[in-house]
Amino acid sequence: MAPPTSSQIKPGRTLLVLLAIILAMGATIALQKAFVPKFGLDLAGGTTVTLSPVTLDGKPPPSESIDQAVNIIRARVNGNGIADAQVARANDNIVIQIPGVGQREALGLVSTTAELRMRQVLAYGPSTNQPVQMPTAAATPSGSGAPSATPSGGSTPTPNASGTPAGRALSSALAAPSPSAPADAKGGAKGDGKAKGDAGAKAEATPTPPVPTPGATEDPLAGQDTSGIDPALLTQFRDIDCTAKNKGQGVQDDPNKQIVACSDDGSARYILDKAAVQGTEVSGAQAGTDPTTGEWIVNITFKSKGASQFADITRRITTLTPPRNQLANVLDGVVIVAPTIEEAIPGGSARISGNFTQVSSTALADQLKYGALPLKFKQSQVVSVSSTLGQDQLRGGLISGGIGLLVVVLYLLLYYRGLGLIGVASLGVATAVTYSTVVLLSHNAGFRLSLPHIIGLVVSIGITADSFIVYFERIRDEIKEGHRTLRSAVEVAWRRARRTILVADAVMFIAAIVLFALAVGDVAGFAFAMGLTTLIDIVVVFLFTKPLMSLVARMRFFAKGHKLSGLDAERMGRTSPAEQTLQEA
Incomplete structure (x- = not known):
């Protein structure tokens, strides 16, 4: 069976399909309460950030590294090409213009290297040194001295080797317990029945524990295995205060050296071994939720070499004692999470968790997915951009566009008369669909309306007008030939006109794609708007x-060639369609 022709398809149904599309878009806008699109940097203001590279040796960075960083940052902030963020190189600096106000997450996204390294934890401690607990006064049994701090047998209990705060607290309690507290107050040698009973008898022979110096602090490495750690790192670990760490990037760590690092929330400090797996071995990253806990996580997959390295390190440390059985996920020298490894993890995939939100997990996944910056950068300048000039230009552009649209409408009505009303209605529908599309893209795809976009949208008025003018002229040509009624002329003219319309729109759309692919910034925004309106033009015309x-071809007003229809005999240069029908009969 042959497919139905355009004349066999009921026009009413087609109009209902378009109406349903428009209503669906309007309902989505109403549900999201997104009635106005988001504006770009030139219309809404925003922030301009200048990043300056920092190298380990202080020398200027390679030009190739700067270019690579520009491409990576551009991919991060403008990955879909329509967010209106602009990234450009200025000598050795990188200038990023980010639209909107309060773009703290975006600033973190562009200025971090996002270099992931997985390192074994060698030592662990709280963020700052804890003060030593001062002894308190306590009553002494009659006829006896101070109680002994040494359990029966004279042996000193071995501190817990755990790197956890609880383990260190237990070690301190056993080494120098408070005289006023029983031996099991901290969970200590509760089973030693002689610790308290022998205190009075041995008071004279047992030395009194030394009184801690006021202001002294507990050694955060007490009870931990420090073998294999660079002595300089031990000193650095004792001195570092993670509560005062610089927010943003951490240290520019060398993957081939042990480092001291803080947790991202500043609550803990670590000594970490050389990198077992580097971020260059990450092949992909995606934000998601844990199906059991519902918390946001980042799933990462490794390349073949990285998968092997990850399996090796998890297999090696799984049998070690805490905290050396922990594998820290380090991003730019900051520990995101340091989970305990209970078994080897083969397969080439892993996940990062650590109190993420949807926004933060997505940002981290984008950083890892788009690649690590080859250099460390510092924010050398952050400037707020005013939207005053852009608003004035927008007002002027809208006035100019309104005047141009009014001129087109007047021309259509004067030249095409009744047919001009159909053209005006087509422009109205195209405007409604375009505005709805822009609003939906703005609130769901990161699109921000800027002046280049508006220019592209205004230019589309001519594209839409060209399409139905081609159709109208084809109809008039068919009628002027003198052998067709209006209804048949509408169908024959459409078969001829649609080929011309599709070819013209295809050329325009290809030009938009090429311009969008080769250009950046404002020019790319103009190309995007032009391509979008070209697609909308095809939808509206069809x-x-x-x-x-x-439908209007069935109306007597047009079918009989009324003087105001635009299809009257005088304008056609021949008899009216109605008269021609009578002559053919």
């Missing part, structure tokens, strides 16, 4: 202009 023309 789903509105043509079906509406098929």
Whole structure:
């Protein structure tokens, strides 16, 4: 069976399809309460950030590294190409213009190296040194001295080797317990029945524990295995205060050296071994939720070499004692999470968790997915951009666009008369669909309306007008030939006109794609708007202009060639369509 022709498809149904599309878009906008699109940097203001590279040796960075960083940052902040963020190189600096106000997350996204390294934890401690507990006064049994701090047998209990705060607290309690507290107050040698009973008898022979110096602090490495750690790192670990760490990037760590690092929330400090797996071995990253806990996580997959390295390190440390059985995920020298490894993890995939939100997990996944910056950068300048000038330009552009649209409408009505109303209605529908599309893209795809976009949208008025003008002229040509009624002329003219319309729109759309692919910034924004409106033009002409023309061809006003219809005999240079029908009969 042959497919139905355009004349066999009921125009009313086609118009209902378009109406349903418009209503669905309007309902989505109403549900999201997104009635106005987001504006770009030139219309809404925003922030301009200048990043300056920092190298380990203080020398200027390679030009190739700067170019690579520009491409990576551009991919991060403008990955979909329509967010209106602009990234450009200025000598050895990188200038990023980010639209909107309060773009703290975006600033962190562009200025971090996002270099992931997985390192074994060698030592662990709280963020700052804890003060030693001062002894308190306590009553002494009659006829006896101070109680002994040494359990029966004279042996000193071995501190817990755990690197956890609880383990260190236990070690301190056993080494120098408070005289006023029983031996099991901290969970200590509760089973030693002689610790308290022998205190009075041995008071004279047992030395009194030394009184701690006021202001002294507990050694955060007490009870931990420090073998294999560089002595300089031990000193650095004792001195570092993670509560005062610089927010943003951590240290520019060398993957081939042990380092001291803080947790991202500043609550803990670590001594970490050389990198077992580097971020260059990450092949992909995606934000998601844990199906059991519902918390946000980042799933990462490794390349073949990274998968092997990850399996090796998890297999090696799984049998070690805490905290050396922990594997820290380090991003730019900051520990994101340091989970305990209970078994080897083969397969080439892993996940990062650590109190993420949807926004933070997505940002981290994007950083890892788009790649690590080859250099460390510092924010050398952050400037707020005013939208005053852009608002003035927008007002002027809207006035100019309104005047141009009014001129087009007047021309259509004066030249095409009744047919001009169909053209005006087509422009109205195209405007509604375009505005709805822009709003939906703005609130769901990161699109920000800027002046280049508006220019592209205004230019589209001419594209839409060209399409139905081609159709109208084809109809008039068919009628002037003198062998067709209006209804048949509408169908024959459509078969000829649609080929011309599709070819013209295809050329325009290809030009938009090429311009968008080769250009950046404002030019890319103009190309995007031009391509978008070209697609909308095809939708409007096929789903509105043509079906509406098929309906009005059945109206006597147009079929009889009324003087105001635009299809009258005088304008056609021949007898009216109605008279021609009578002559053919």
